[in-house]
Amino acid sequence: MQTFPEIRQFIDGAWRRGSGTTAETVVDPATARPLTEFAHAGEADIDAALAAAGRSATPWRHTAPQERYRILRRAAELLRARVDTAAPILSLEQGKPLAESRAEIAVSADILDWYAEEGRRAYGRIVPGAPGTRLMVVAEPIGPVAAFTPWNFPATTVARKVGGALAAGCTIVIKASEETPATAVAVFECLEEAGLPPGVANLVLGIPAQISERLLKSPVIRKVSLTGSIGVGRALGHLAVDHDLVTTMELGGNAPVIVFDDVDVDAVAQACAIAKFRNSGQVCNVPSRFYVHERVVDRFVERVAAFAAALCVGPGVEPTTQMGALANRRRLDVMGGFVDDARARGATVHDVGSRPAGDGYFFAPTVISDVPDDAKIMTDEVFGPIVPVARFSDTDDVIRRANDTTYGLGSFVFTESLERATMVSDALEAGMVGVNTVVLSRTETPFGGIKASGHGYESGIEGLEAYMRRKAILQHPPLRSA
Template sequence: MEGDEKALMREQAFIGGRWTGAPDDDRREVSDPATEQVIGHVPELQSPHVEEAIDAASRAFETWRCTSGVERADKLLAWYEGMHEHAEALARLMTLEQGKPLAEARGEVDYAASFLRWFAEEARRATGETLPPEDPAFAIGTTRQPVGVAAIITPWNFPLAMITRKAGAALAAGCTTLVNPASQTPFSALALAVLAERAGLTNGEFNVLTCAGKRFSDTACADDRVRALSFTGSTQVGRQLLRQSADTVKCTAMELGGNAPFIVCDDVDLETAVDGAIAAKFQTSGQDCVAANRIYVHRSRYEDFIQRFAERMNAMDVGNGFDEDNEIGPLINRDAVEKARALVDDARDKGARVIGRDQGEAPGARFFMPTLVADFTTDMRVSVEEAFAPVAAIRAFDDDDEVIAAANDTIYGLASYVYTQDDARIRKFLRNLEFGMVGVNTMDITGPHIPFGGVKQSGLGREGAHAGMEEYLETQYYCIGPKR
């Protein structure tokens, strides 16, 4: 580990602008998923620590909410500059604890930083309205007010970007934040805290708590001072958090599971569609909520597509993310490998063709060789479960109505992809696909300027874009009557 990485890698939590440790017997190991070697330890905070952080964030809110949009923007921009200054160290730290290939980690650093710049700009634009009164002696309108302390629970697959996308919006709105990063990837979050501290967020505006997710959520959800909760993770956990938040009627934002369809019509350039499908499936080793899970290809192009996809898939290098040649890294833990194996075995037992290299070639216990499950049917687990692994399922379709119905046959509604050159077809898919996001002839659907989010059981609310601050702002109406 190089000097810059060591400076960013903190083995303490960040509460109220102070670095907080824990006794040796209250610490948690963090391991490199590629080698399974321990890379460090973080405090296993208890409920009193969470309460301490809520106290700090509540005190900080009384000051932070009164700062101008310009002041908030300046600190977010300083944080953004810090991320760029230390981009390589952040990327290497991410690969170390998360496993993704270094090229992808570098891309995530840029992506994560872009949210800080975006919301720095949006901080100046949280404006209300002047409304026309029925009586000209009155003045009426609205202002936007920050909701208060925001609890933020983030996943391990994008350990930087999921924090900046949420915390950037909350801080820009005038809220203070409590971040509970995934237990597998705390060091990326703590590196962000180092840079936030250097940017001037030193009074409890931004807190990072390394503790069990349930302990954090139980304490935060029960405390009425925590007025907003933002979560990215599984639909199952999201449902539980919504139930917990109901008692104190919190503002909630949920980015939950996905089961993205990738539709290839008969009029496409097949190489372009294969390029898109490979990228949409295998980024982050398939551990991505917008990853293509179910690929539907028009029957007239089906076997040709399978051949080209399989050739590309089987040529992908699998291994440690620090090797610049590798395109697929490890899965986050051995349980993920076992789930991937079970999905493939279930499909094979039910008649699917399984295409790919032998799993015996996997370079370690947490690796899974990329696999294509052809001719999947709706009774197979790969049809209904989010794989979160380099496992793609594919089947043929005959007409647009059929594939739209098949694509929509899921409880999820996050991302979807369509490849066609026909404008009328595009409009039909956009009207009828039940997904919050539709990529047409592209898989590149994310960025700070887009409203990221899903429908159905894929979540509530939107992150990024102008909508990103809405979860952290309340509309206050005022009516000023004439003086008597």
């Protein structure tokens, strides 16, 4: 039986119990039973983390990139070596299947590797000038970072923020999700054992509003990085503006998928279904709103429904599970609301999937066809295992419908036509577009959105640059009297 680790704060290179007066119960979504309880971070803990990040900022900035590289590479190696223990813990506290947890741990190690390498390539440039002058643009770390990560990918989101900040020469205080704390602890254990100096990276776990307000009002912090909801993004954005902080915000999405009638429908339907039901649909950048050409829409719905009906839904830690529970109880009511609203608006609900008995937070994989554009499931971020399908016939009209959203994280198009793929991908309003693929997240490419989905990027060279500032140095010969 998998034992669940003790949850502690990591501050100034030491593990400590939170000093807060309240506590958090970590729940297994598959059973609704408690896994552990831990004390929240108190004000003293937050202040200690801030002091450590501030004190360590200059020494870490002056640490050679080669040494920062060595530490991050070693942390990546340790994380890979612990996949057999880290993945079950991730599945226990978050709910996703073991195969997905193992993949997330592996990708998180790859992210640390990528940033380790890229930190050695934070190049500046020399600008041509008059003889005897030097016009330089140099890259510098932006300073101590406050970062906030969600519960849906508790390893990769922590790795992205820690990797980018540390490789750039920044110190960091991370408030990881209090609902999935053990995965963040596992990542920080690897950083500690890799030789990270005390105070460079700090982990605090507790009441989100209390931690965020105290961090962002501190003169120590110079940058904010958030992966979360639009509401939280706006709240932190106001605090950031008030305190002149640079921000990176990844605030979710509701990605449109346009499927034309020239595709292999069975292949596209299967790819879309696999992507949509991954992590029980709790993914911000997966296919979400499906617009399928009227000539192939019935076949598409049939194939996705068949896939959903065959899914083995159960506890993430069981080897046969293909889709796990939702991460928390509140998501169940939200999913039910989407289905009821679509049905009331005339859509057809295909009750094709099943859920196991018990108190776990399971929601059966569901397919809904002929969904009107004004249904909540087409206008709001779904974040669950529901596939809403609408039909289209006109290309210009479906592009308009796809773009008619406040979100702008990802979009997808499936077609055999190179001309159409080029035209539609250029017309879609999103930070990332997948053409004949359901994958938008790569370690080497920028990840981020536009409109209400946020601003700034993680991953790729842009992910490193997000933690750096550029300084122009215009150097002339000494001034002398004639």
